[in-house]
Amino acid sequence: MRKLFATMTMLVVFSLVLAACGGGAVPTAEKVIQTVVVTAPAGTPQVQVQVQVAQAPGFGETLAAVQARGTLICGVNGQLPGFSFLDPSGAYAGFDVDFCRALAAAIFGDDTKVEYRNLTTQERLPALQTGEIDVLIRNTTWTLTRDTDNGLNFTGTTFYDGQGIMVPADSGITTLNDLEGGTVCVQKGTTTELNLADAMALNNVTYTPAVYEDVNQTYGAYAEGRCDAVTSDKSQLSSAAKAVLPDPENHVILDVTLSKEPLSPVVRHGDDQWFDIVKWTVYAVIAAEEYGVDSANVDDQRANAVNPEIRRLLGVEGDMGPKLGLSNDWAYNVIKLVGNYEEIYNRNLGPGTPTFIPRGLNSLYTDGGALYSPPFR
């Protein structure tokens, strides 16, 4: 009896340790391409499951998986005002979230079939690499390193973020030159500090940088009135910095951009069809604004539009949808359920919202911005 107990204890403890350390056997997260056949217990629906170890998805696999699952899994920040957050009813809302919804509308014709994953900065890229999420739409800046080294593809900019400057609304400052002789709060050792110095040198403005160790100190110093202005990414200024201010409504973000921070949805390498779907969903939203199609007039446009570009976009002519593996009314669904770029922007970041950011570069190319959709042809 005693021996039995001892043996049992040993078995239990040993298997626990094995379970706890089992993962350690694989030293790195490199792609091990290998097919494992897992046999499920008899009686379960799938008898054999083919499992591919950390392999990039093949052409069409992501869309097939999403359609089989019935929901799109979209990685978001979840805690960034204006971009993605939980509203009091428990639903996700925000600029990034609207692009998740647009993608679901394109695939399913239903913008609610999305499962959101809150991801932290550290988790976001691994979550995509391991296939936990289908697409990452989480204020992620498009850089060469991220686009190549991590096995990821950036699909196209949804928001041209960039370093901005916030000043008190009653200060009368509207351009960089108005800051002549002033003090600017900035975080130490960041590209932000260098970008500010470059921009000020280019414009021949003399100023005093007030340098602080971390973000909160920087915003805190500005809130206490120790500088005339504070600089950081615009999306940050509209949320994090305002959170520190006692009177956020009395501060404005200047229509000046000091650095390039293009935020883009991200997908995995390997599945070009999925890459195309995400890319063209973003373009459809931009094209809709270019052609003046919005959620209110989209039915009328589909019935009566004569412009062949609009007719192709809305699936009246041509077969744009099937080329992507979607139904021909995919873009119609996106515009009908989520809206065009202007509607998405104004709903989340437009004038009148607490997170107002001037459109600046995020205007159509015809209005001096950088938004430009390739032709739907």
Next chain:
Amino acid sequence: MTRRAIASTENVLPPPIERYTLLGWVYKNLFNTWYNALLTFLAVGIIYAIGKPAITWSLEQARWDVVLVNMRLLMVGQYPVGQIWRIWLCLHLLAAVGGLSWGVWIRGYRLWSILFLAAVLGLAWSSSMDGSAARGHLIALDVIALAGFGLGRLGGKRLQRTVINLWIVYFPLVILIVRGMTSAEGAVPVVPSNLWGGLLLTFLLTVVGILFSFPLGVLLALGRRSPLPIIRWVSIGYIELIRGVPLVTILFMAQIMLPLFLPADMTVDRVLRAMVGIILFTAAYQAENIRGGLQAIPHGQYEAAHAMGLSGVQTTMLIILPQALRNVIPVLVGQFIALYKDTSLVAIVGLLDLLGIAKSIVSQPQFIGLQREAYLFVTAIYWLFSYFMAYLSQRLEVALGVGER
């Protein structure tokens, strides 16, 4: 001390009970010397200086609507509105079993129970409950708890075994009810764990953590004292490995690294991963706490058990463990309270527990900058339940007679 000495003390009078008027008490305790008087004034001054702005702020300046508007999110996260009755059902069951236990074991403490029930009623009548089903449920909670209490009192000791069994059944039942078991059309459809959140998720993580880490901890503690070298080494290795890393690294490992090692199509539920991380972590600490209790058992106990003809398993289960565990109740409960608070670390890995929801709601554009209100509310909830657990452990110690032998 000899028997005679004890007998001779029987006729000695007990020490007199001191009684004071309020003023007398104040004089004796606060102003008995000049420096104590000075200290008293200083302390009152400091309390006033800190307390007054805090109270003014919380009553006049704080915008508590960020908490009131998001109350459902803070309590159950994104749990589907149509299914919230299941959470209430769990609470009603809890009230019933809790009321029964109250009646069977604790009996007295009328003031505390009345205060508690009144607080629930007060919550039911507060203005934020207008037009919601919550009010009816809260009143029902009180009624059920009272009924349980009455039944427990009537049944008395005969019900003890039943109530213990009810508790054992309760927790698995709760997890089953919260998770659901049928597909979308059934009466209790499965609610995927990514929709669990708020206080609900905090509690589930805590309860699962406690239920599973405790037996694992006992096994590891026994293993570490085992005469068999492999078991001992494995136990020591496990305990020291886990105790050597912070919980947050284990959670990061579970959330970020684990999926890299698993096959691409195999995804382990994120909540489950956090639960396993918390269980493995707590078990290592509990093992050491329990080992402390085991070491306090004199060797004579083992020898006596052997002399009685008990086997090794019987000795451990019937003689050693009951005494050892009773000795370490304060440490065990302390660890469980720590576990309860440590669950807030899952907010760092993107799960929406109570703290995660608090972080989320302060990013709602209309509530930007209201961190203080949200975090203060969360702090109050953590304190309330931690204190409740500490109080229960005290009651448990009294009931088991710890420290009296």
